[in-house]
Amino acid sequence: MAKKMTMADIAELSGVGKSTVSRFFNGGYVKQETKEKIQKVIKEYNYMPNTFARLKAKQSNLIGVIVPTLNSKITGRVVTSIDRYLREKNYTTLIQSSDHDIDQELENIQRLLQLNVDGILISSIAITQDHKELFQEIQIPVVVLAQEYDEGISIVDDDYRAGKHMGTYIGKAGHRKVGYIGVYETDEAVGIRRKQGVLDGLQECGITDPIVGKSDYSFIGGQKVAREILEKAPDLDAIICATDRLAFGAYKILHEAGKRIPDDVSVVGFGGYDESTLLTPELTTLKFDSYGMGYFGAETILKMIQKKRVSKRQVVDYTFIEGKSVKKNKGDAK
Amino acid sequence: MAKKMTMADIAELSGVGKSTVSRFFNGGYVKQETKEKIQKVIKEYNYMPNTFARLKAKQSNLIGVIVPTLNSKITGRVVTSIDRYLREKNYTTLIQSSDHDIDQELENIQRLLQLNVDGILISSIAITQDHKELFQEIQIPVVVLAQEYDEGISIVDDDYRAGKHMGTYIGKAGHRKVGYIGVYETDEAVGIRRKQGVLDGLQECGITDPIVGKSDYSFIGGQKVAREILEKAPDLDAIICATDRLAFGAYKILHEAGKRIPDDVSVVGFGGYDESTLLTPELTTLKFDSYGMGYFGAETILKMIQKKRVSKRQVVDYTFIEGKSVKKNKGDAK
DNA sequence: CTGAAAGCGCTTACAG
């Protein structure tokens, strides 16, 4: 409507002081009768307080969320879950993407600070020294998602245990010659812990010489490393892929190489994208509870804002999803 | 570091007035020498102006982006592209997701207004009367993405022409009994225009009785409608799916029904997700230029903010991607 | 339960 109402206008129109209108919006003491008068005027003029003028307010009710990319299913789920929780509690989620660029990520933190967010949830590409310094300076709560962060609060997937689960699963199914397509170690969660879990799981089953490769997160990357592994070990039994997307790449390469899944080579991934079920055969994978991660992240940041006690690290569970990409009794069959 | 520097502090420390510091940040006239003095203090204290205190500023350099969901590849691409463009121009992108809920979408618009954004890019689920009224009231530029908006500025995919392309492609390949899995008509772009293009394209080739179904956007929905179509027309030649995801569903159902793709039934989609190449056989699809849409959207909103002339509607192109899911000479083969 | 007053940290004419 019309120009731009201010709180002073509303106060005048309702015949009260503007402090009272302010209190009305911020849940202070206002008599029922007064409330109604104000309410009426607000409705009529469709008034909304200008968030930007809350200079003196302690809280902005804004929470910043920084994600490494917007092009990911998982990220989408986590953020959706955060937003649902926060919106419910009357907070506004401000999403920033770092587009896989560390400098941009640091810049995002700065921008959110400038916007006076009450807290930041960050799913970082990698926590560098710069991050740590920045987090030290910051006066507001920070929750790190999907990466362990010893100096602070984090919500993490159970990468090690999940990796081990997959490792032993493949091992127990009787595979002997196993390949692993991992990711770079700058990603501690996936690149280090998940991998360690897989290797430990395999080792428990007596598989001590897996062929390990490293890739970026792309479909193309998965293909490239799958090809390399296949060259090194033409007698490959199974490939464990650090993400489903990499498994997609492996499928393609195995297909091209004339290898049948799972009869010649078993394949497993991590992720549990919807798409995994469309592969032929359906991919056996493991799905982390992304919605849970978002939920706990949001819950935790609000608790911190309210100065409540929170645990240093919360571990989110996973679900094993059995597809048809693993040969069960590999050993016996031979 | 320490507490919280203000512009006044910086002014004092640099021995200048705070108006000068303000000008320094906003590109006003400041002598080189003075600039350097200020620069030095800023560096030392790691100072950043508080965006929230810019009450009197005309511009916030904030652009709001509203998307229907964060769980979509396409959306991810569009937003990534917008953010890249805007960041380059020193604007901050504020992303809000409507989670496929109209009320939430309206609420998002309000929230962005409260945050004093300079403009809004909205990829709406559907433009309702409420939207139109809201857009009227709003004093800032609005660009609608992916939906036509006669009362304002929009960037759209060339849905009709793309649909027609697919329709004639399937028709010319000699298919006779064709199914179409569409989406609900609340989505004008996909639900109406894309479909009309497909139907017109088919008709041109003499196919006047396609079996048309409607679905939501989900994998499950695609399966459901594919099943229905198959029941109505067991002698089906081809299925055209309004999105790749729906095509994924169709693949699954055809697979279960023992139909071979493309020998028994050809399948095509729209979308061009990376994943489409992992289907066996690879899906023939059509990819809209999502990065282009983001780019033009961002460019346009900035032009509008600068009161420059912009065209009412910009149409983004597509690329046809030939997979192996269509039988070329269906007619001849029989 | 309510209002007057001071103040939040910036920006913006304005005068110099």
Next chain:
DNA sequence: CTGAAAGCGCTTACAG
């Protein structure tokens, strides 16, 4: 090219 002053639209003790 620069600074003093007024003002942006709210919030917050404070006194009542």
